[in-house]
Amino acid sequence: TVRQLLSHTSGLSIVQGNSNQTDVTTDRDALKRRVVYLATITPARAPGEVWDYSNANYQLLSRVVEVLSATEFGDYVESQILKPLGMNDSRMIDWEHGPDDAAPHRPWFWTKVQFDGRGTGRGSLGQGGVMASARDMATYLNMMMNGENDILTADSKAEMMQPASSISPSYGLGWFIAPERGLVFHSGANPGFEAFASMRPDQKKGFIILANGGSGFGFGETGYLRRGAAVLALGGQDERRPGWMMKAAFLLIVALPLFCLLGAWRSWKRRASIKAKGRGIAHSRIWMPLLAAVGFAYVLLIFLPGSFGVNIQTATFFQPDLGLLLILSAIGIAIWAAIHS
Structure with missing residues (x-):
């Protein structure tokens, strides 16, 4: 109505x-x-x-x-x-x-x-x-x-x-x-x-x-x-400033793309030893990184924006820094999964 x-x-x-x-x-x-x-x-x-x-x-x-x-x-x-x-x-x-x-x-x-x-x-x-x-x-x-x-x-x-x-x-x-x-x-x-x-x-x-x-x-x-x-x-209740936890959370999001790219670089350096472990672990070597990357991307691109009541496009429209960091992190974890598998 x-x-x-x-x-x-x-x-x-x-x-x-x-x-x-x-x-x-x-x-x-x-x-x-x-x-x-x-x-x-x-x-x-x-x-x-x-x-x-x-x-x-x-x-x-x-x-x-x-x-x-x-x-x-x-x-x-x-x-x-x-x-x-x-x-x-x-x-x-x-x-x-x-x-x-x-x-x-x-x-x-x-x-x-x-x-x-x-x-x-x-x-x-x-x-x-x-x-x-x-x-x-x-x-x-x-x-x-x-x-x-x-x-x-x-x-x-x-x-x-x-x-x-x-x-x-x-x-x-x-x-x-x-x-x-x-x-x-x-x-x-x-x-x-x-x-x-x-x-x-x-x-x-x-x-x-x-x-x-x-x-x-x-x-x-x-x-x-x-x-x-x-x-x-x-008049009314005093407003509190944003706490250190929100700032720490933002710094963590800033660091996420760097962590993802660091993981991808380490996997690239170790790719020979990973492949040398043989076919016995091929299943986990291929699918586990892929599943981890998909889950991580879901959290970054869907769950986190959704917790603020928006999708990733709207989040980027209003807060381009936050949207860029989430997208870069998802790309970084995808690169890591591709190299690791």
Whole structure:
């Protein structure tokens, strides 16, 4: 149902929602094609069974808006939301850099580098297609908390900021909620950009922070800065910096390609002695390295990205350093297996 899509209880998973993030096509039929594709996949769970954040939900919803309004989704948002609210420094992503637009930066090991590519396609406008100033986003948060009937009814706004169902106690309709702390919030990211919005509706206080730098893994993590700034503005629990374990994990991933290539080099040096052991161990000599390489590649290219809710293509799109390391490690273990067998 529409409500299940709004509350992320449709059964579509986070990985299914992130699998098409690298589709950056911008023609007017891009969203229609995206939804035609989504109609061919089977949701990971039955609708209404579990809560699982999935961008696919809002891709489907944006197409619903297009069909019912007979208006392209981006045009609809600009004419029905941005302009009526006076968000004059905001627009839907149009893939043309203006003179006042911030340049995006993606993580690259211990620093960040400017990203000159296209960060999203027209099929993703419903999940993250708004370009806005912090001042305009403050206007939007004020609308959500003003208790008035304007672009939405006051009752609709209140319902958006309440638990959507018993299986969605910490999510309403488009907003995360922490009722015990009186907080309503949401974060968002495109390659090279991240944002965080937080409100205390009972106090009529809101906070928005926008950054033209994406978080990295380990040394490049910046999410705690945005959340920490919100804590300073609105109160709440202190944000902790990323621990040494995350940094150590990143350093291990950095070292993985070197370990794999070192193993391949040692196997190459010992290839004569390995073959001299005779045919009696040919089976294990050939199949064991192959099975080890396949298992290791699965962990690197499927399991690890999946634990973050993405596939390897999306991981590389948002964090090119991490994606490159995982791919190089998989190549290195394949070279080792080929030499060793």
